[in-house]
Amino acid sequence: MTSAIRIEGVTKRYGQVQALAGVDIVIAPGEFFGLLGPNGAGKTTLISALAGLTRADSGRLAVMGYDVVSDYRAARRLLGVVPQELVFDPFFTVRETLRIQSGYYGIRDNGEWIDEILEALDLTAKSNTNMRQLSGGMKRRVLVAQALVHRPPVIVLDEPTAGVDVELRQGLWSFIRRLNRDGHTIVLTTHYLEEAETLCGRIAMLKAGRIVALDTTANLLRRFSAQMLRVRLANGAQLPATLQARLGPTVPSSEVTGELNFTLESCDEVGTILQTLREAGCHIDDIEIVKPDLEDVFVRVMHPV
Amino acid sequence: MSGFFTLFQKEVLRFWKVGFQTVAAPVLTALLYLLIFSHVLQAHVKVYENVSYAAFLIPGLVMMAVLQNAFSNSSSSLIQSKVTGNIIFVLLPPISYRQFFLAYVLAAVVRGVVVGLGVLLMTLWFVELPYREPLWIVLFALLGGAIMGALGVIAGIWADKFDQLAAFQNFIIVPLTFLSGVFYSIYSLPPFWQRVSHFNPIFYMIDGFRYGFFGVSDVAPLLSLSIIGTCFIVLSVFTLWLLNVGYKLRA
Numbered sequence: 001m002t003s004a005i006r007i008e009g010v011t012k013r014y015g016q017v018q019a020l021a022g023v024d025i026v027i028a029p030g031e032f033f034g035l036l037g038p039n040g041a042g043k044t045t046l047i048s049a050l051a052g053l054t055r056a057d058s059g060r061l062a063v064m065g066y067d068v069v070s071d072y073r074a075a076r077r078l079l080g081v082v083p084q085e086l087v088f089d090p091f092f093t094v095r096e097t098l099r100i101q102s103g104y105y106g107i108r109d110n111g112e113w114i115d116e117i118l119e120a121l122d123l124t125a126k127s128n129t130n131m132r133q134l135s136g137g138m139k140r141r142v143l144v145a146q147a148l149v150h151r152p153p154v155i156v157l158d159e160p161t162a163g164v165d166v167e168l169r170q171g172l173w174s175f176i177r178r179l180n181r182d183g184h185t186i187v188l189t190t191h192y193l194e195e196a197e198t199l200c201g202r203i204a205m206l207k208a209g210r211i212v213a214l215d216t217t218a219n220l221l222r223r224f225s226a227q228m229l230r231v232r233l234a235n236g237a238q239l240p241a242t243l244q245a246r247l248g249p250t251v252p253s254s255e256v257t258g259e260l261n262f263t264l265e266s267c268d269e270v271g272t273i274l275q276t277l278r279e280a281g282c283h284i285d286d287i288e289i290v291k292p293d294l295e296d297v298f299v300r301v302m303h304p305v
Numbered sequence: 306m307s308g309f310f311t312l313f314q315k316e317v318l319r320f321w322k323v324g325f326q327t328v329a330a331p332v333l334t335a336l337l338y339l340l341i342f343s344h345v346l347q348a349h350v351k352v353y354e355n356v357s358y359a360a361f362l363i364p365g366l367v368m369m370a371v372l373q374n375a376f377s378n379s380s381s382s383l384i385q386s387k388v389t390g391n392i393i394f395v396l397l398p399p400i401s402y403r404q405f406f407l408a409y410v411l412a413a414v415v416r417g418v419v420v421g422l423g424v425l426l427m428t429l430w431f432v433e434l435p436y437r438e439p440l441w442i443v444l445f446a447l448l449g450g451a452i453m454g455a456l457g458v459i460a461g462i463w464a465d466k467f468d469q470l471a472a473f474q475n476f477i478i479v480p481l482t483f484l485s486g487v488f489y490s491i492y493s494l495p496p497f498w499q500r501v502s503h504f505n506p507i508f509y510m511i512d513g514f515r516y517g518f519f520g521v522s523d524v525a526p527l528l529s530l531s532i533i534g535t536c537f538i539v540l541s542v543f544t545l546w547l548l549n550v551g552y553k554l555r556a
Contacts, residue, residue: 072399081397096318104400
């Protein structure tokens with residue numbers, strides 16, 4: 001079966017910066033795929049190379065089997081990209097913007113589909129409003145609509161929910177999920193890891209232009225993370241030295257709350273840890289068993305011990 | 306509807322939506338030039354026999370409007386799209402670099418011709434022009450607009466900020482246009498500046514365009530046509546090469 005996206009040995013250098021250092025990813029049709037990584041990891045460069053916005057120094061990229069350089073017309077027709085930047089053309093209304101975008105793909109009478117997208121993205125009431133007059137969240141939704149006007153089977157969303165409020169985010173994801181159920185391949189980059197965990201069946205993590213993890217979300221959670229015992233000690237309580245070594249990785253939220261995370265190989269260990277704390281005279285303010293999440297995986301992959 | 310046609314249509318719509326700025330204002334500026342220069346110089350300057358200075362001036366002003374507005378259209382559209390980032394909407398679809406070039410240049414020609422016609426219409430009240438060779442008028446207007454449209458594409462791609470584009474326009478395009486014989490015949494210049502003027506391609510555009518009105522010109526119209534035709538081919542090839550390699554657009 002033809003891959004929705006095939007990326008082979010892609011490298012890209014900007015001056016002294018190696019943005020992509022040999023990236024290989026194959027994404028099957030119908031997948032909901034997450035591309036994660038810290039800022040500057042190369043996610044947007046990879047998407048740009050896929051969309052033909054930048055040219056890779058070496059390697060090959062293909063969309064539904066069509067090379068993005070030699071068969072760029074077919075490849076671009078099959079790809080919809082929602083860019084990270086909130087860009088718009090201030091000369092036109094929402095509907096004009098979508099009509100023009102349809103025309104760029106050679107689609108003439110696209111009114112019905114445009115109406116459907118506007119409805120799904122809750123933009124119908126704003127269809128004749130100039131782009132300048134829309135809020136940031138609405139502009140973001142128009143960007144999504146623009147990426148969909150030509151009904152591409154592969155849709156890439158580069159941080160689509162940045163700056164979008166919770167309600168709109170929910171609506172957007174429900175629409176994207178529907179597209180995925182209808183058979184569209186979705187590639188998502190996001191800094192909201194809980195979104196990626198909920199939505200993506202497979203995830204690749206990029207660091208300094210290299211893939212450092214690539215697996216199903218479930219496998220990543222199993223491989224890189226474990227259940228944890230999260231404990232908050234009373235003020236002034238000192239952690240016994242025997243337990244220092246058992247501390248798991250620090251996640252950003254723990255640094256704020258002063259919580260201690262103990263990695264658990266099995267639930268039986270909970271008793272031992274609590275017993276040690278009691279014997280050391282530590283008073284416990286709060287206690288919780290935490291299931292593994294993608295944030296832990298991300299921290300472990302990006303900052304291996 | 307092909308990508309090319311939509312891009313062309315969008316570029317025309319873009320300037321039409323701000324017609325006061327892109328059409329009415331340059332027409333008014335040209336009209337002011339006509340009123341002031343013809344008032345001051347009418348009695349003192351005579352360039353061709355049986356042609357008043359105001360009549361001589363009008364084709365030059367029309368062509369200047371065509372050229373400057375054609376350049377402005379493609380260059381300002383591209384720099385705005387680059388600075389605001391919405392150039393991505395044109396780069397993502399399957400529009401070839403040839404279609405891209407053609408759409409921007411043709412839209413630039415349309416704006417140039419619309420402004421030029423506006424200037425011509427407004428000057429009908431002042432002087433009656435003979436229109437001796439209308440085909441030459443059309444040919445030079447279209448070719449001149451296309452050259453400046455292509456130059457505008459180059460400037461728009463090259464410039465990273467509005468300041469650089471303004472420098473391109475104010476230090477190259479405007480001097481070349483003003484020193485091309487819009488307001489005078491180059492034979493009224495000292496020999497050295499006459500020779501220098503022959504290196505200015507805009508001189509040939511203005512001179513050939515004026516030939517279409519009066520049937521007389523400073524140099525043979527065929528020579529002007531071949532020079533600006535060569536200019537167009539060279540600029541087009543260069544612009545197409547820039548677009549094909551993705552210079553500053555697909556870094």
